[in-house]
Amino acid sequence: MRVRLLGPVDVEKAGRSLDVGPLQRRAVLAALAVDAGNPVSIDALTERVWGSQAPEAPRSALYAHVARLRRFLATADGDTTPVQLNRHADGYVLDIDRQQVDLHRVGLLAEATRSATASHGDRRIVALREAMDLWRGQPLSNLAGYWAVKVRRSAESQLVSVATAWADEELRLGNAETVAGRLAPIIASNPLAEPLVALQMRALCALGRMSEALQCYAVVRTQISEQLGIEPGPRLRDLHVAVLRGELDGTCTPGIVTTAGPFTAVPRQLPTDVVRFVGRASQLARIHDGLLPSTRAGSTPVAGIYGPAGVGKSALAIHAAHQVADRYPDGQMYLELRGCSVGSRPLSPTEALARLLRTLGVEMPPAAMQVDEAAALFRSLMAGRRMLLVLDNAADASQVRPLLPSGTGCGLLVTSRQPLAGLSDVCQVPVGPLAVAEAVTLLGQLDVADRVAAEPEAAAAVARWCECLPLALRIAAARLVARPGWPLAELRDRLADEHRRLDTLEVDGIGLRASMDGSYQRLSDSNDPTARAAAEAFTVLGACGEPELSRYTAARLLARSEVYAERALERLVDAQLLETSAPGTYRMSELLRLYARERHAASQVDVIVRGGGRSRRTTLPRGQALR
Structure with a gap:
């Protein structure tokens, strides 16, 4: 049955x-x-x-x-x-x-064909033919509703991948007529799948039907132009030129098909999954839903994870990516964009595209690339595939926009400090600190379970001093592991001392300071004067010692107008250096306040002011003192 x-x-x-x-x-x-x-x-x-x-x-x-x-x-x-x-x-x-279940059987057959070696060509084509035969029409065609539509789109993206592999093999065996007849209705439902279109054009040329091959290209070019506002990718354009020149006249040489098919090396670039992972059930559910195939033709589903430094965005993204990896049998790519990394500048879109294209087998030195050309090539290579792209630590939407894949079969998971509002149709997933109970559970999983069990109150206090940030908890646990004789109470007391807290939360070159530096320096080093003013306001507001701030209070501390103060406060909220729970009310976390106080102290210098025959010592901002 x-x-x-x-x-x-x-x-x-x-x-x-x-x-x-x-x-x-x-x-x-x-x-x-x-x-x-x-x-x-x-x-x-x-x-x-x-x-x-x-x-x-x-x-x-x-x-x-x-x-x-x-x-x-x-x-x-x-x-x-x-x-x-x-x-x-x-x-x-x-x-x-x-x-x-035919849906799962197709997936298993497709996976088997991907793992088959070149010497198993017969076994591969048999599996692909069986997979194609299982398709009887539109999936769940007698059901309606949003859920059925989501399943249908996911299944149809799998059909494109399987059909691409099947057609490639059939053409290699010389079965062009079978390919031409079978691909026509699939392309009609998936006109943006350029690898399928290329295979159909080759099949038609092999049958001597060059005019139909040119008409096939004309139809898909119109669809791509109307729906995406771009031209087809260079491979399809080159194939079109070859047909016009008669270079494919009536032939279909085995091995001539050079589409970006699923039998190239399948990238598996995800970092190792996070084994000790706690909580985030609601965020994981939102990510899973956000990566479901889009209802818009040609639109890639995008899930954006954003939150402050040390909150565990990368760990969440990697864990979620491993959970959904089986949806993307054509591979998973991972790229660190260095958007808020200290000591290194963010990757430019051109550099990022060069790395992604290299993964897909295309060597293009960044110096020789135009961004729009490289982005179009990347979209063409991704069309018709089912691949997951994880972009970690993005700076802003302009860095990510050229890296968007094409087609509903792919998925994009991106992390950033602030929401990437400049991208359309993004499922935004905010990430905050863990609950105290979750933070204690995570601490207990990090090789200090015996001490957590023996001192539950101290463990809860450590979690609170770490503000339930996963990065801070992992650093605290690493410090305990390196000091097996320390009770938890010792670490709790050290963290309670605000003069030692940030030092305590630093080990082996990893610490909250470096993570916070990324957000602060992105503002302070910006060419935008508003961003630089926000960075200066951050240090002043942090040094005042008031965790709760109003627009009026900030204006008084900054000695500026309320309009100026609100603009700076909102910019700091965007940079995840402040929180706002209600209009006009702002809060700086204690760890950020300690960091801001250090930055403020580092920016001050003592100078001697002379005048009226007397001298006095005063403190001025470093830039003002130098003037």
């Missing part, structure tokens, strides 16, 4: 379709089969089946459908491998071999 989702939802046995029942029952089956072998909560099932149109008693309706599905599966199963629908906590799980 096989559950079929790649077309109308139904169940097949011995080559014939079985009557599952009404559409809502098929929706329940699909909602469970998409996560075959894994539990699905009742709330999730309700959302998937009815969306916003749930009945008055959705649980009762769901129980009725589940009961009938159980009876149906028990009757239909017979002597085949058992398929059971079981209760699991507050939900249900469809216990079935995932290979009996």
Whole structure:
């Protein structure tokens, strides 16, 4: 027995379709089969089946459908491998071999073809043909609703990847007619998948149908221009020129297809997953949803993680990327953009594109690249693929915008200190400190569990002095590991001393100071005078010792107008150097205040002022003293 989702939802046995029942029952089956072998909560099932149109008693309706599905599966199963629908906590799980669900079978076949070596060509084409045969039309075609649309788009992006691989192999074997007939409807639904278009043009040329190949290019060029406002990528343009010159006249030489197919080396660049990871359940859920295929044709889903220094943005991004990696069988790329790194400037878009293109097999020295040309080439190589791109530590939207992939099959996960408002259609995921209980749990996981268990009150105090920031907690734990004779109370007392706190939270060259430096220096070194004024205001406001600030208080401390003060305060909020909980109210965390106080002290010098026959000592800002 096989559950079929790649077309109308139904169940097949011995080559014939079985009557599952009404559409809502098929929706329940699909909602469970998409996560075959894994539990699905009742709330999730309700959302998937009815969306916003749930009945008055959705649980009762769901129980009725589940009961009938159980009876149906028990009757239909017979002597085949058992398929059971079981209760699991507050939900249900469809216990079935995932290979009996066509959607998962296609994924397994695609993975097998990627791992097959060149010597296993026969095995590869057999697997690809089976994967293509499993497609019966639009996935979940007899279901409606937002969830069905999301699954449908994800499945269709997988079809593009599989079809690209299949067509590449069939052309290598000389089966151009099969390719031309099969790709036409797929391209009609996915006109921006340039690798598929290139394969179709080659197949048509191999059949001597050059005019159709030119018409195919003309149609997709119009679609790309209208939807994206750009020209097709250089590979497709070069192929178009080759057809015009007659260089592909009636031939399809094995191996001539040079699209960026999925059998090039698959990048697996994600850093090692964060094993000791605590909390962030709601943020992870938002990231997962944000990376679901977009409902806009050609639009890549983007999830943006932002928050202050040391809050754990990179760890969250890497952990989330590993969780969704199986959605992107064509690879995962990772790039550190150095947006707020101390001692190194941010990567320019040209440098970033050169590194990404090198990963995709294209060597282009940055000095010889135009940004728009390199970005267009990158989009062309990514089109039709299912790849995840993780951009860590972005400076701003202008740095990220040229690096956006093309197509709904890809996903972009980006971290930054501030929200990247300049990017459209981004799922913004703010990240703040952990809860105290979570912070204590994380501290206990970092090789000091015995001391945390023995001194729970001291552990909670350490977490609070660290402001529940994962970076500070990891540094504190590293200090304890290096000092096995220290009780937690000793570390607590050292952190309680504000004159030693930042020094205590520094070990082996890693510390909160360096992390905060990135945000501060981005303002102080800016060419924007407003940013530099905000940096100066940060040190003054931090030195005053008042954690809560109003616009009026800030104006008094800065000896400037309230308009000036508010502009500086809001700029500091954007840079994650201040928090605002209500309009006109601002707060500086204690760790940031200590850092700001150090910066303020470093910027002051003592000078001797002489006049009227008398001398006195005063303190002035360093720049003013030098004048």
